[in-house]
Amino acid sequence: MKNKLLFKRYFYFISIIILIMLVSCKYQSEQNPLEGEQIPDMGNIPRTGQWINLTDEQIEMMKLEGGAEIEGRKPNPISNNLLQQKYPNILVLRGSLNDKRVALTFDDGPDPRYTPQILDILKKYDAKATFFLVGARAAAHRGITERIVEEGHAVGNHTYWHPNLSKEGVERLEWEVTDTENVLNEILGYKPSLFRPPYGALNEELVEKVGELGNSAIGWSVDSLDWMQLSPEQIKNNVLSNIHPGAIILMHDGGHWTMDLLGTVQSLHEIIPELQEDGVEFVTVPELIDINDRK
Numbered sequence: 001m002k003n004k005l006l007f008k009r010y011f012y013f014i015s016i017i018i019l020i021m022l023v024s025c026k027y028q029s030e031q032n033p034l035e036g037e038q039i040p041d042m043g044n045i046p047r048t049g050q051w052i053n054l055t056d057e058q059i060e061m062m063k064l065e066g067g068a069e070i071e072g073r074k075p076n077p078i079s080n081n082l083l084q085q086k087y088p089n090i091l092v093l094r095g096s097l098n099d100k101r102v103a104l105t106f107d108d109g110p111d112p113r114y115t116p117q118i119l120d121i122l123k124k125y126d127a128k129a130t131f132f133l134v135g136a137r138a139a140a141h142r143g144i145t146e147r148i149v150e151e152g153h154a155v156g157n158h159t160y161w162h163p164n165l166s167k168e169g170v171e172r173l174e175w176e177v178t179d180t181e182n183v184l185n186e187i188l189g190y191k192p193s194l195f196r197p198p199y200g201a202l203n204e205e206l207v208e209k210v211g212e213l214g215n216s217a218i219g220w221s222v223d224s225l226d227w228m229q230l231s232p233e234q235i236k237n238n239v240l241s242n243i244h245p246g247a248i249i250l251m252h253d254g255g256h257w258t259m260d261l262l263g264t265v266q267s268l269h270e271i272i273p274e275l276q277e278d279g280v281e282f283v284t285v286p287e288l289i290d291i292n293d294r295k
């Protein structure tokens with residue numbers, strides 16, 4: 001009788017322990033739904049770039065003369081398409097529609113906050129890209145500029161101070177292009193032949209001047225809209241829902257000092273492998289359109 005009672009108590013005790021273990025496992029899995037996820041919750045990360053504790057000097061270097069892209073950029077795909085039809089030998093917006101190749105392009109770097117992270121991701125997936133560099137930033141970050149080329153990527157000219165050239169005119173264009181060429185020549189040993197206008201702002205006069213200076217103007221056919229500081233998910237959707245053979249994709253590896261581009265960095269972890277799974281190759285702009293990237 002005593003033994004029976006002891007067994008009963010023991011049975012209840014074990015049952016309660018098992019029940020507690022089951023409940024705590026379920027509770028834990030509900031507490032950590034993001035465990036193992038590659039993309040962190042971007043809502044918890046300040047979206048201003050100031051979290052890095054920049055010095056006054058760094059802030060000065062990270063200002064864009066024409067202002068943050070989100071303030072200055074006015075997407076004008078129709079005007080740029082008409083300009084391309086008028087100047088097909090100077091202005092390029094995409095590669096061949098028969099190619100299973102695309103070109104990622106990054107503007108406004110080199111930026112010590114984002115460019116090295118992006119280079120690491122490109123290396124991980126063995127993808128090549130094109131970086132349109134701001135001359136003043138290349139001069140300030142020579143090591144990153146050299147690394148871009150050493151790792152097989154192409155570089156282009158994105159002016160020295162990033163002004164809005166449609167407001168400044170052709171004389172300003174000429175010295176912005178020349179000063180950037182000179183600094184890149186000094187760092188890399190060659191002058192790039194690819195030029196991208198800040199904010200995508202072009203007109204007929206500017207396109208003609210780009211051609212006179214021996215450059216090709218490189219636009220894009222897919223805008224990731226990452227300059228709006230979107231989430232990784234939004235950036236990925238913008239790219240993947242507009243992608244096509246021969247696409248030139250606009251992204252940013254640097255920005256005005258207030259800009260946070262962590263969404264761009266994170267989105268690449270999904271965009272690149274998803275397209276590679278479909279057999280798409282990531283090449284540089286000069287490879288995509290078969291031109292020499294040096295003068």
Ligand SMILES: [Zn+2]
Pocket residue numbers: 107108158162197198199
């Ligand atoms: Zn820019």
